Amino acid sequence: MHPIISRARTVRRTNPRRLALSLAVSCILASGIFSTGARAEGIGSGGQETNQDTNNESCRLCPPFGPDRPPLRTQPLGTPTKATADHAQFEQNGTIQLKGDARIVRPADRITGNQLTYQKKPVERITGTGHLWYETPDFTLNADHGWIEPQLHQGELNDTRYWLNSRRASGSASRVEQHSESTYQLFTADYSTCPEATRAWDISAKQIDLDRASGRGQAYDAVLHAGGVPVFYFPYFDFPIDNRRQSGLLYPTFGSSTSGGFEYVQPYYWNIAPNMDATISPHIFTRRGLGLDTEFRYLHRFGQTGAGYDQVNLFWLPHDRVYGEKRWALTLKDRAQVTPNLSYALNVNRVSDQQFFRDFSTNLNQATTDYLPTQFNLNATTGGWSLGLMALQYQTVNPLIPQSAYPYRIMPRITASRNFDLGLADLSLVADATRFSNPYSSATTGQRLHVAPSLYHEFRDSWYEITPKLTLDATTYQLTRGLSDPLYLASDPQEHPTRVVPITSLDSKLFFERSYGETGRYRAQLEPRLYYLNVPYRDQTNIPLFDTGLTNLSYSQLFTANRFSGGDRISDANALTYGVSWSLIDTVQGTEPLSLRIAQRYNFRESRVIPTVDKGGSTVVAEAYSDINKHWNGSFTAEYDSDSGHIGRTQTRLGYRADQGSVANVSYFTKPQDTTQAYRQGDVSFAWQTSLHWQVLGRLGYDFNQNKVVQSLLGVGYDSCCWAARVALKRYVVNPDTFGTTATPKYSNAILFEVELKGLGSFGQKNRFQQEILGYDQ
DSSP states (O other), X not given: OOOEXXXXXXXXXXXXXXXXXXXXXXXXXXXXXXXXXXXXXXXXXXXXXXXXXXXXXXXXXXXXXXXXOOOOOOOOTTOOOEEEOSEEEEOTTSOEEEEEEEEEEOSSXXXXXXXXEEEOSSSOEXXXXXXXXXXXXXXXXXXXXXXXXXXXXXXEEEEEEEEEGGGTEXXXXXXXXXXXXXXXXXXXXXXESSOTTSOSEEEEEEXXXXXXXXXXXXXXXXXXXXXXXXXXXXXXXXXXXXXXXXXXXXXXXXXXXXXXXXXXXXXXXXXXXTTEEEEEEEEEETTTEEEEEEEEEEEEEETTTEEEEEEEEEEEESOOTXXXXXXXXXXXXXXXXXXXXXXXXXXXXXXXXXXXXXXXXXXXXXXXXXXXXXXXXXXXXXXXXXXXXXXXXXXXXXXXXXXXXXXXXXXXXXXXXXXXXXXXXXXXXXXXXXXXXXXXXXXXXXXXXXEEEEEEOOEEOSSXXXXXXXXXXXXXXXEEOOTTSTTTTSSSOOOSOEEEEEEEEEEEEEOEEEXXXXXXXXXXXXXXXXXXXXXXXXXXXXXXXXXXEEOOOOTTGGXXXXXXXXXXXXXXXXXXXXXXXXXXXXXXXTEEEEEEXXXXXXXXXXXXXXXXXXXXXEEEEEEEEEOOSSSEEEEEEEXXXXXXXXXXXXXXXXXXXXXXXXXXXXXXXXXOSSSSOOEEEEEEEEEEESSSSEEEEEEEEEETTTTEEEEEEEEEXXXXXSEEEEEEEEEEESOGGGTTSSSOOXXXXXXXXXXXXXXXXXXXXXXXXXXXXXXXXX
16 A cells, blocks of 8 residues: 655656555664663673663753654554655656655654655665654664665664663664664664763774674674773673673672772673573682682472572682681572472571681671571471471681580471361460580580460450460470580489470450541551460479570560570460550551550569569560651660669661652660670761762761770762762771770771663672662662
8 A cells, every 4th residue: 555645745656556665774773782671780791680770860860861853653553654745756666755854654663854765676675865864662763874675674874873762872873784684783883871962981882793683792892981081992792682691791890898908800690591590700809819709590490380499609719818728608598389388498608717707798797797507498288287397507607606605406396387276266286396406515415395285266356356375385305414514413414304384375455446637548546455474483494495595575575475485495474464556557658657566564473484584564665666757767666674764775766868869867776784795886877969969978887885986988979860980988897796805896998889880780899888878779
């Protein structure tokens, strides 16, 4: 059928022909020189998504993008092609000449120029000259002249400029050639996401070859410019042009620390198979030597429905010039849902020596790690039963912890649980059998068998809930007393202690609710709660502590039956816990302007299990949280001893987020002296916008008892339309155990550095600033 021709003041028809105009210019840049969704984060390729900056932040920082062109309105497929021009001429050989503001509009694209020529034979060909434009919703292309052969998927455009709308990227090429349906060549081309008037960075190449079939591109004689100055030269590099994972180099990582000196990491991504990949990263420390970071990932299936995921991370330093020996760290994660009723998880963490984290840590939390867990879990459900198998052991990595204080290994633990509906009541059965061992030869070891059936029933309605519960907790041990055990030399070492404890509780709640505001926007919920607990005293001094300790006091914990975690101690009690929670909910914003909870346990008699609890009112626990408004939020938790009048553990946090992206956090933590050391610590972090482009970054952690800084960070960030950079100096203590002693704290200094070329990738220590500053969104 003929294209619909309008607005032609002069039309010469000498031999009408049926025309099927099919433009193939879209193929030339359909993937783009640096195609949307390419997997490479950096040089060439890799396993991470490229950074595409198409959000509101870019709009705020960037001027309007693209040339000033009339809007392109896409039409449904099948809409006839329209052609307009000041003059249209039909030749005898079937050629159509469109002159003067010539335009061909198809359902999903538009081509305009001073002159367009359509030729049917000997091969279908479209030629354009004079201010030639080709436009789609994804990109815009401007060329001086060119031709296209749609049926052969070939063409050539000269003196081109292009704009990739989805990535806010633009560039130019002296010539663009299409050789087949999927292969293209660009000559003397460049690319950038910066505004054309102020290009902070760009990449130029003598030649770029693109192959959409393989999803790969090759660039020759490529140069990265920063501020017009060449900073990197690549004679050749290979890069992806779509979402398919591809092998190749990623952006390097730079850093510096007191322990390792200057660091340089060059990752290489290896796409082994669709379900398997690896990242291999040579790691240079100027002080310690050459190491290797590796990561291996594997997805696998079990039958038709099961799936699993494996990941192995290994750091290897053959010879540490400072330490004098090899250093290594291993992390292995393996988890799978084998069937709908069977799953497992394995988590292995090991390092070469106890000083590893103090030498190679990058933050305070890592530097102060005491134990590394290695754990295996196997879980299954069958016939209403939940079954489990668990093994757990720790590597102690704090050299100040004596071997006698090493945690016990669980090798293994078998668990079983099930609920039974008995009609008038429900029966819950929980049982476990555990074997405990310890690397300390003088420690007591043994096995523990625990069974706890519970009979309960929930009486409930919309305004109340009452749950009486009776539990019979039975535990028996088979022990081998160690030399450090006080009963080792006793005439009766009591190697088979048994404990049976009946636990009675009554939990009751009331629910009140009312709305506030003319439209009922605010909803208040009030929940008073009473919890009575009766547990008789049992002498448990002959039972060792394998996996048991006091739980952290909280509102929720006061409504539980035992103040101990683990199974080696059950606290006796004749107590009533009373509490109330109140919350105000904004049903429009989905926020909680205010939430309050307060509770206290009253002991009708002394709790004799060590550590003992006196008769009378116990510690009061109060918790508060508030989304004050869209900018401010805060929380507060405190423990108050009503008998002594002393404040116990407290935690206060206040957060602020401004509309323009500034964030600030203030935290304060206190704990009085008890079985562990007292502390008073504060932490302040912020990322503050000083202007549209500049921000100041900072963090300070301070110990008020020791009058010492535990960690600090200060830096600056710059963010523009097409690039961003952040740099900061960081200092943190690697041996906080020396606080309160005569030893001198040891600090590590580090430099955090990141540069991001938006639309291309980033290099440096990615995401480190987000880890340091709560709520910071780079």
